[in-house]
Amino acid sequence: MKTLIIALSLLLFSTAHAATAPGQPTQLETGLVNPGYQEKPEWFKESFLNLRDDIEEAKTANKRVILYFYQDGCPYCTKLLQDNFGNAEITEKTRQHFEVVSINMWGDREVTDLDGKTTNEKAFSAAQQVQYTPSLLFLDESGKVVLRVNGYYAPDKFKLALDFVAGKHDQAGSFRDYFAKLKAEGKVTTSSKEYTLPGSLAQPLRLQDARKDTGRPLMVLFAKPDECDSCAELYDDIFKREYLAYSLSGLDVAQADPDADTTIQTPDGKDMKLNEWAKSLEIKYSPSLVFFDTDGKEVFRTEAYFKAFHIHGALDYVATGAYRAQPEFQRYLQHRREVLAAHGFNVDLMK
Structure with a gap:
C-alpha cells in the first residue's frame, strides 16, 4: 500500500487550464500558487493571432515564425523561458531570426489559421496535435512546419534547433541529418557511455x-x-x-x-x-x-x-x-x- 501511495503521488501533474488574468498566477484547488506560471518575454510578438499576417510580417523582416504553445502550470514552460530564453545568446539569436507567437493550449482567444479559418486557441492546439507544453512549431515563409519540438529541449540542443531553422537547413534535409553532419564535423559534444534497460527484448529486434x-x-x-x-x-x-x-x-x-x-x-x-x-x-x-x-x-x-x-x-x-x-x-x-x-x-x- 505504501508503494502504491508513493507511486500515485508522483503522478501529480500541476496544470491548471482555467482562464487566468494576464500576469496573475493560477491557483490550484489545493490553494497553492501555480508553480509553473511565468510572464512571457517582452520581446515576444504581440499577435492578433492571424497567422497568415504573422507569417507575412515575419517574411518582410526576413524572419520566420515560431508558434509557442504553453499552458499555465507547466514547469517545463518555465524552464524554457528561464533557462533557454534567459540565455543571452539564445535570446539574441531568436530575436534576430524569429517572431515568437504564444498560443495558450487551453485558451479561448480567436485564431485565424493558415487557411483563413477562424477558430480558438484550444481548438487550434488540438488540430495541431499538441500533446505537450512547451511545444514549438517552426514555420517557413509559406507556413509549413519545418521543425516541431514537442516538449523541452535543453539549451545546447535548443540552439541547434534555432540554427537549423534560421539557417534554412531544412531545405537540405531533416534536423536529424543536420545533427549528424555537425557530429561528423566534431561540432557537437558526444559521450560514449552505453545504457541498458533491464527486461528489454533480445537483439536483433523481432518486434512482432x-x-x-x-x-x-x-x-x-x-x-x-x-x-x-x-x-x-x-x-x-x-x-x-x-x-x-x-x-x-x-x-x-x-x-x-x-x-x-x-x-x-x-x-x-x-x-x-x-x-x-x-x-x-x-x-x-x-x-x-x-x-x-x-x-x-x-x-x-x-x-x-x-x-x-x-x-x-x-x-x-x-x-x-x-x-x-x-x-x-x-x-x-x-x-x-x-x-x-x-x-x-x-x-x-x-x-
Whole structure:
C-alpha cells in the first residue's frame, strides 16, 4: 500500500487550464500558487493571432515564425523561458531570426489559421496535435512546419534547433541529418557511455514475433548513446525508481539505436533496417519513447526532456489503455492531478 501511495503521488501533474488574468498566477484547488506560471518575454510578438499576417510580417523582416504553445502550470514552460530564453545568446539569436507567437493550449482567444479559418486557441492546439507544453512549431515563409519540438529541449540542443531553422537547413534535409553532419564535423559534444534497460527484448529486434502471446503494448526506447544528454538521468535515476518499474512491467520494452543498420522486424511485421525504420518514424530526439499497441500501430510518443512524473504518466497512459478513451494526454494527467489533490497528495513536479 505504501508503494502504491508513493507511486500515485508522483503522478501529480500541476496544470491548471482555467482562464487566468494576464500576469496573475493560477491557483490550484489545493490553494497553492501555480508553480509553473511565468510572464512571457517582452520581446515576444504581440499577435492578433492571424497567422497568415504573422507569417507575412515575419517574411518582410526576413524572419520566420515560431508558434509557442504553453499552458499555465507547466514547469517545463518555465524552464524554457528561464533557462533557454534567459540565455543571452539564445535570446539574441531568436530575436534576430524569429517572431515568437504564444498560443495558450487551453485558451479561448480567436485564431485565424493558415487557411483563413477562424477558430480558438484550444481548438487550434488540438488540430495541431499538441500533446505537450512547451511545444514549438517552426514555420517557413509559406507556413509549413519545418521543425516541431514537442516538449523541452535543453539549451545546447535548443540552439541547434534555432540554427537549423534560421539557417534554412531544412531545405537540405531533416534536423536529424543536420545533427549528424555537425557530429561528423566534431561540432557537437558526444559521450560514449552505453545504457541498458533491464527486461528489454533480445537483439536483433523481432518486434512482432517476440510479442505474439504477451498481450502487452510495446515501448521502443530510441536512444543514440553519444547524442543522449539526458540518458544518464533517465536510466540511472528515473527508470530505477520502484514505481516506474511497476509501470514498465505492463509493457514490452525494446531498446533501439536509431542509427544502427541491423535488420529488424518492426511491430507490424516488416523486415527492414533499424535506421530506415527510425527515419520513417521521424525520430529526431534522443531519448524518444515510442509506444505501439498489440497490433503494432503507434499510439503515443515522448520526444523531449521529461522528469519522472511525466515519464510515469506516459507509461501508465499506454499500459492502462487510457489513450483510447482520452486522446489528449494533458487531460489525462489533469484528471490524475485532480484525484490526487482530492486525496491530499502533493509532489515536487521537477524531481
